[in-house]
Amino acid sequence: MKAVVYDKSNFPDTLVLRELEKPIPDDNEVLVKIFAVSVNAADYRSMKLGIIPKGKIFGADIAGRIEAVGKNIKKFKAGDEVFGDTASCGFGGFAEYVSVTESVLVLKPMNVPFETAAAVPMAAVTALQALRDKGNIQPKKKVLVCGAGGGVGTFAVQLAKYYGAEVTAVCGEKNVEVIQSLGADHVINYNKEDFTSGGKRYDLVLAVNGKHSLTAYKRVLAPKGIVVMVGGALSQILRTMLFGGLMSMGNKKMQLLKAKSDTEDLKFIIKLVEEGKVKPVIDRCYPLNETPKAVKYLSEGHAGGKVVINVKDCRENLNL
Numbered sequence: 001m002k003a004v005v006y007d008k009s010n011f012p013d014t015l016v017l018r019e020l021e022k023p024i025p026d027d028n029e030v031l032v033k034i035f036a037v038s039v040n041a042a043d044y045r046s047m048k049l050g051i052i053p054k055g056k057i058f059g060a061d062i063a064g065r066i067e068a069v070g071k072n073i074k075k076f077k078a079g080d081e082v083f084g085d086t087a088s089c090g091f092g093g094f095a096e097y098v099s100v101t102e103s104v105l106v107l108k109p110m111n112v113p114f115e116t117a118a119a120v121p122m123a124a125v126t127a128l129q130a131l132r133d134k135g136n137i138q139p140k141k142k143v144l145v146c147g148a149g150g151g152v153g154t155f156a157v158q159l160a161k162y163y164g165a166e167v168t169a170v171c172g173e174k175n176v177e178v179i180q181s182l183g184a185d186h187v188i189n190y191n192k193e194d195f196t197s198g199g200k201r202y203d204l205v206l207a208v209n210g211k212h213s214l215t216a217y218k219r220v221l222a223p224k225g226i227v228v229m230v231g232g233a234l235s236q237i238l239r240t241m242l243f244g245g246l247m248s249m250g251n252k253k254m255q256l257l258k259a260k261s262d263t264e265d266l267k268f269i270i271k272l273v274e275e276g277k278v279k280p281v282i283d284r285c286y287p288l289n290e291t292p293k294a295v296k297y298l299s300e301g302h303a304g305g306k307v308v309i310n311v312k313d314c315r316e317n318l319n320l
């Protein structure tokens with residue numbers, strides 16, 4: 001099979017297209033023929049930190065068709081169309097095939113294209129867990145999403161609207177239009193306006209990306225409000241780990257999210273996608289051999305939604 005392998009010795013072009021043996025699933029695994037895989041910050045951040053998957057193949061969010069199953073597999077059969085987040089079982093998505101445990105996969109509805117399904121797992125589950133589990137989102141609450149333009153942000157805006165919140169989205173110039181189209185009530189272009197210096201207050205602030213200090217985020221909270229730190233600079237995450245508890249004294253809270261892959265959450269989100277209530281935003285698609293370009297584009301930090309790799313021409317695989 002073709003796969004994009006991480007090879008440190010080939011610096012600076014560390015992602016290299018190679019021909020590898022097709023994996024053989026063990027008794028507890030399924031072999032997935034991958035049609036599409038999306039890129040996440042987890043891919044390039046892990047590379048930078050030297051956290052390399054055992055098989056040296058990155059790419060977590062896969063969508064494809066099951067080709068073979070191990071003898072202990074109960075949930076799936078060959079031919080099933082599936083998608084999921086393989087980060088917890090070694091990544092492996094930047095390839096034509098991957099063998100994974102069945103517990104990370106969910107059936108893909110037939111009417112959801114492979115690219116769309118691949119755009120969902122990590123980003124959408126992160127947004128959901130930030131809003132629902134850490135942020136305790138409620139109808140009519142005022143929610144601000146800082147870093148609304150990217151993978152997590154575009155899902156967060158739509159899910160917050162789904163839960164009935166009044167949503168303010170903060171993004172750069174080029175993403176204003178797309179964020180408006182997702183139903184945000186107010187869109188702030190961070191090049192023109194600093195939301196932390198105005199008088200507006202929010203019940204929930206989702207800090208997905210941005211350069212604000214923890215005190216600036218806390219300043220825009222309404223009484224009993226909560227900041228959920230999702231991402232951004234490593235220094236912000238570390239500061240939240242160190243000072244989040246201290247900053248949560250009083251009636252305003254600061255929480256750090258560590259999202260966990262969860263197939264029940266995936267089922268919930270894909271149903272919203274199927275019903276047209278949530279629309280994954282795909283900025284760009286690349287073929288498998290251009291995976292290095294796709295990862296570079298995302299790591300530059302200004303993608304408008306998700307970046308997806310078409311591993312196979314899906315029409316070809318559907319015999320259309």
Ligand SMILES: NC(=O)c1ccc[n+]([C@@H]2O[C@H](COP(=O)([O-])OP(=O)(O)OC[C@H]3O[C@@H](n4cnc5c(N)ncnc54)[C@H](OP(=O)(O)O)[C@@H]3O)[C@@H](O)[C@H]2O)c1
Pocket residue numbers: 040041042045122123126146147148149150151152153170171172173174175190208209210211229230231232233257258259260298299301302303304305306
């Ligand atoms: N806590 C967790 O468990 C968890 C899970 C997944 C991801 N994350 C983290 O969440 C962050 C976002 O992930 P992602 O997948 O959404 O990344 P992404 O797709 O690369 O999106 C990042 C977005 O941030 C926006 N941005 C850049 N500078 C900004 C600024 N100064 N103010 C506001 N927005 C800005 C960019 O849009 P513009 O062009 O509009 O600026 C870009 O679209 C990453 O740091 C990632 O590591 C955390």
